[in-house]
Amino acid sequence: MLAALRPDSWDFPLFLHVLGAMVLVGGLLAGASALAFARGDVRSLRIGYWSLLAVSLPGWVLMRIGAEWIYSREGWDDLPEGVDDPAWLAIGATIGDLGGLILLVALVLGGVGVRRLRQERGAGLLKATLILSLVLLAAYVVAVWAMAGKPD
Amino acid sequence: MSFDDWALALHVLSAFAWVAGIVLFWVLIVAVRKSDTPEGTIRTEPVVRVGNAAVGIGMVGTIVFGIWLAFSVGGYDIWDGWIIAALVLWAISAPLGQRTGAAYMQGMNKAKELQAAGQTGPSGELLDLNRTSSGVLFHALWSVVVLLILIDMIWKPGA
Numbered sequence: 429m430l431a432a433l434r435p436d437s438w439d440f441p442l443f444l445h446v447l448g449a450m451v452l453v454g455g456l457l458a459g460a461s462a463l464a465f466a467r468g469d470v471r472s473l474r475i476g477y478w479s480l481l482a483v484s485l486p487g488w489v490l491m492r493i494g495a496e497w498i499y500s501r502e503g504w505d506d507l508p509e510g511v512d513d514p515a516w517l518a519i520g521a522t523i524g525d526l527g528g529l530i531l532l533v534a535l536v537l538g539g540v541g542v543r544r545l546r547q548e549r550g551a552g553l554l555k556a557t558l559i560l561s562l563v564l565l566a567a568y569v570v571a572v573w574a575m576a577g578k579p580d
Numbered sequence: 581m582s583f584d585d586w587a588l589a590l591h592v593l594s595a596f597a598w599v600a601g602i603v604l605f606w607v608l609i610v611a612v613r614k615s616d617t618p619e620g621t622i623r624t625e626p627v628v629r630v631g632n633a634a635v636g637i638g639m640v641g642t643i644v645f646g647i648w649l650a651f652s653v654g655g656y657d658i659w660d661g662w663i664i665a666a667l668v669l670w671a672i673s674a675p676l677g678q679r680t681g682a683a684y685m686q687g688m689n690k691a692k693e694l695q696a697a698g699q700t701g702p703s704g705e706l707l708d709l710n711r712t713s714s715g716v717l718f719h720a721l722w723s724v725v726v727l728l729i730l731i732d733m734i735w736k737p738g739a
Contacts, residue, residue, distance in 0.1 A: 439734050443730070443731065443735075446734065450595075450596055453596050454601075454602065454603020457603070458600075458607040458631075461604065462607070469623060471620065472623060472624075475607065479607045569596075576588055576589040576591070576592035577588060578585065579581050
């Protein structure tokens, strides 16, 4: 089962999905690290925020496009009525979608925070962005574990 | 979940850590291009440590769990062409990562040197070191090699 080969037509959508997810996680790691170690430094706070906006968000979009594509290619959108998605897929999809929403909230809060930095305010909002980024990182670790290990 | 399922999950999580580290270093490469003060350069050090940890855990995890899977999972063998290609690319990637790190450490070391000498203002020499073109080149090559590993892992040519 583990070594089962996919049809070739699944490879490119899967590649987009995985690459997008990796970029998303990379942007989150960079953003959260820069925000966590900023200690009030405006430049570091901006780097942290822009990492989330310019790296994580495009990564999430790519991941989500790839997810929808591979979902359709694998025929999960064509299951008979009453048959649910497997647990690994449900976990990944739920975390992916909810994560996108949390990322948007983090970006809105961080965006307001970054604008307020000019008046020497906004650090609290960026702290909230940091916390949400850390929550997202932890959630995506669970999602990757579920999608790769495919628990029953 | 069987042990092999866990090994596959940890192999993929390691790959995510590795790529996340590389992405983090791209963010830092862009960030330090405008950094001409010792303080601004040294401030990135804890973030560099996070990147180093992600890359270290990722590289070790991918190779250890990957080799385990090659031996343990039926249908795959360590001498399959796509697995050998991945091992070769992994081996090529290690010195590229080291050279990227060495190129950017010159700026970090210079920043510490300037700070120890009490020079806290902008430095053209520090800015030049932080804008190292060889560092960008090695990091770009490293990224391409890792991307090729990902492509190899998904398409599994010859399998």
